[in-house]
Amino acid sequence: MNRRHLIAKALLALAAAVPLLAAAQAYPTKPVNLVVPYPAGGATDVIARMIADKLTPVWGQPVVVVNKPGAGTLIAAEQVARAPGDGYTLYMTTAAHTIGASLYKKIPYDAVKDFTPITLTSTIPLVLVTTPSLPVKSLSELIARAKADPGMSFASTGNGTPQHLTMELFKAQNKLALTHVPYKGDSPMLTDLIGGQVPMAFVTLSAAMPHIKAGKLRAIALAHSKRVEGIASVPTFAEAGMPGFVAATWFGLFGPGTLQPELANRIYRDVSKIVAVPEFTAKLKEMGGDVDNSTPQAFQAHIQAELKRWAEAVRLSGAQID
Template identity: 45%
Template sequence: MKRKSRIKNWLTGACALLAAAAASAAPYPSQPVTLVVPFAAGGMTDVLARQLAKTMQGQLKQPVVVDNRTGAGGVIGGEKVARASADGYTLLVTTTAHVVNPAITKQLPYDTEKDFAPIAMLARTPNVLVVNPAVPAKTLQELLAYAKRSGSLSYGSAGVGGTTHLSGELLASRSGAPLLHVPYKGTALALNDLLGGQIQASFVDALTAIKYVQSGKLRAIAVSTRERNPMLPDVPTIAEQGVPGYETEIWIGFYAPAGTPPALVERLNALARESMSEPAFIKLLAEQGTTPGDMDAAAFREYVSAEIRKWGDIVRDAHIVVQ
């Protein structure tokens, strides 16, 4: 009986190993793919992720699900992907916050450079400094003067560590204006309070901001990039309104866990670039002041590495306190 039991156990184990081997040998993808977005639904990151999911699902013939894992400035969603298997089934779509977090967070639960494989840049856009129409300012200098007279000006962001947060911190450090940061779990939540008057201002990605500016629900004060945005030609940059050298930009990146096979990274890069270059989507992005990304995986990997160092310098120069 003992011998039969041993044989049975051996056969069970062998079957399990064969099943695992068969699964690992299955062509990619053989199961649903999850795109983790570490911010709330409705913002720029979510819009791009859902466009990417639509393209991937059509090409890969498997369900591609967007999973909004909010919190901690993108860290919660990032950790989920960093700890996932490097098999292409759990991927990350996130903002510039991903490369800023190493500079502002003392103890990240992952290494931003070592624990992720950069796949592709999806899109880039300026931040727009917008205010509730009740705020008595139409130019940056009027807004800064109002903040100084009032003792503070509250501005919302999509979360601690993103460019919508650091754009305000950099402006405060360069201008001396008392700007009070109010973090939210995503752009949509910050906009709700801005529209309702609970906060006075916000830095918002152009893709999201333009429709509110054009409808008159929000007033655009300045754009954060070096040059004006074609969709907001009458809105001056922060630099040309008396803060020389000021420049920030938001971009959305696509990542896999470290160790993902290079051939799979290249395949996903091709899918991402195809998705962002669909004519109807390019038109949509252009109408909202946003440019699609078009880097190969190697170029994007180098870009991510450079951005980590760049934002580290900005955080240091702006004397931002590490959380």
């Protein structure tokens, strides 16, 4: 009886799995929306469009990038969280997804339960830069100057952004008292950094690279595990005396929380082939980034680690948004 019972259970499980496998194999049969929580033209949008353009001929259906900026990514994220888990609404977002879970007093979704991680496609490290008029050329010199001048300020792209919270971690590790000057995005922040109105900031390497090469910003240290081609003279934080200090903007693909694992794996396999091609990796290198191409399981582990890391950074900063 036990053997017959086990066989019956196995057959039932197989019967339940067959429609899911068939659906995954047939997918997609209509256009797919790839939601991006930022305006067109930024790094997230560029990476999403690179993937969408290559997926369209693979799937035989249009993959349409839908830009839904606003409310610190909450508008786009809520739309995806409430979408059917049929694979026709996907979400390309950044570390902001894990930061928001601690930064906002109340969000209209659960950052873990309402999303299915598909793949961490790529990362772009942050770099600590100063205005060239600041008379420091190394990390140790910058830390010494900041300790001697407790009123020293730093810029960021806004309260609760990775750039802001990375500086909070830097401050805490070095026991610095710095004043935060938030801006609304990269452009106004970089303008004032270059002009010398603020002395330093963490900046995504893709945004900082042209200004570093032009001598308009001085790169102090790269929050990465290795040096980067194009600015190979810039040391990592580990090389500069702060081992383990790594910070990056990452770009990950999600589906709604109800997306079936079989379909998530199917999408991952197709996207993984695209991000591995030389054209994609070369474009990422131009932006100062790396292809990650992680499995759904590895991406899930990354999300859990990021939630803890940014929760600590938010606590240190005291930042909170209603």
